[in-house]
Amino acid sequence: MKTIVIIGAMPxxxxxxxxTLGEPEIKRFxxxxxxxxxxxxxxxxxxxxxxxxxxxxxxxxVAIDNFHPDHVINAxxxxxxxxxxxxxxxxxxxxxxxxxxxxxxxxxYPPYCGIFKADEKLIAAAEKVCGEFGVNSFRGRIVxxxxxxxxxxxxxxxxxxxxxxxxxxxxAAVGHCCFLNDMPFVSVRCISDNAxxxxxxxxxxxxxxxAKRVAEIVLRMTExx
Numbered sequence: 001m002k003t004i005v006i007i008g009a010m011p012x013x014x015x016x017x018x019x020t021l022g023e024p025e026i027k028r029f030x031x032x033x034x035x036x037x038x039x040x041x042x043x044x045x046x047x048x049x050x051x052x053x054x055x056x057x058x059x060x061x062v063a064i065d066n067f068h069p070d071h072v073i074n075a076x077x078x079x080x081x082x083x084x085x086x087x088x089x090x091x092x093x094x095x096x097x098x099x100x101x102x103x104x105x106x107x108x109y110p111p112y113c114g115i116f117k118a119d120e121k122l123i124a125a126a127e128k129v130c131g132e133f134g135v136n137s138f139r140g141r142i143v144x145x146x147x148x149x150x151x152x153x154x155x156x157x158x159x160x161x162x163x164x165x166x167x168x169x170x171x172a173a174v175g176h177c178c179f180l181n182d183m184p185f186v187s188v189r190c191i192s193d194n195a196x197x198x199x200x201x202x203x204x205x206x207x208x209x210x211a212k213r214v215a216e217i218v219l220r221m222t223e224x225x
Contacts, residue, residue: 002070004222005063006046009056009170012207013076014048016215021046030062040223045069052146053098053173060177071122071184071225074174075218077210078166078189079149081159082140085191088210090137090217091166092126093118093187096175099158099167100145106176116175119184122225126188129220135213140165142187144172150193166191188221190214 008014014035018024021044024035034047045067049059060072078091085091097103097115106114123139130137143164149155158167171187178185190210 003043005069005072008076009051013211016212052169056170056173057177060174074187077192078168080191080194082165089191091189093142094139096142096171098172099143116179118186122186125221125224129217142166142171
């Protein structure tokens with residue numbers, strides 16, 4: 001039996017997971033509610049961390065300290081940053097990093113790393129499930145920052161500088177925390193918008209569809225780990 005922590009930023013990103021898992025045991029640590037279920041031979045712990053990097057890092061550390069998981073999966077939605085990636089496609093992180101911080105401050109000072117590598121086994125599991133479900137998926141870099149990107153100008157600046165497949169507000173923080181704890185992680189994101197001038201409209205339209213898709217993929221992943 002393994003313990004797998006699933007972290008989502010918003011209640012909508014966890015709603016379908018919680019509906020599938022059924023009645024949980026709930027434990028509260030440091031202001032976060034952790035929903036605990038037994039599911040197909042594993043212990044699944046899920047928590048809504050809140051939006052942005054500080055919330056995500058705090059929740060991840062609290063989860064690691066209290067549940068000592070085998071794996072951490074960051075699940076949710078994101079903006080597409082690569083022309084090949086379309087709305088409702090899945091991006092599986094190969095690595096995560098902040099787009100709104102000079103990486104010099106992370107590389108040249110503790111933790112002496114600014115780009116956080118996802119676990120290959122978790123990447124492969126996510127990719128396998130996407131194949132089973134017939135869902136279009138991409139391995140790629142996910143970048144995170146303290147703003148919802150809905151501007152062509154901002155999007156293009158980030159693309160030119162970092163060449164990511166997706167942008168969100170939490171993945172880099174989860175990866176940073178897992179790096180410091182030597183914890184295998186992956187971020188699995190379903191694209192809800194194209195992070196461009198139409199981003200807000202697209203997000204509102206596709207949020208629930210994207211959240212449901214990623215929930216199905218992540219739960220199936222837990223059966224393969």
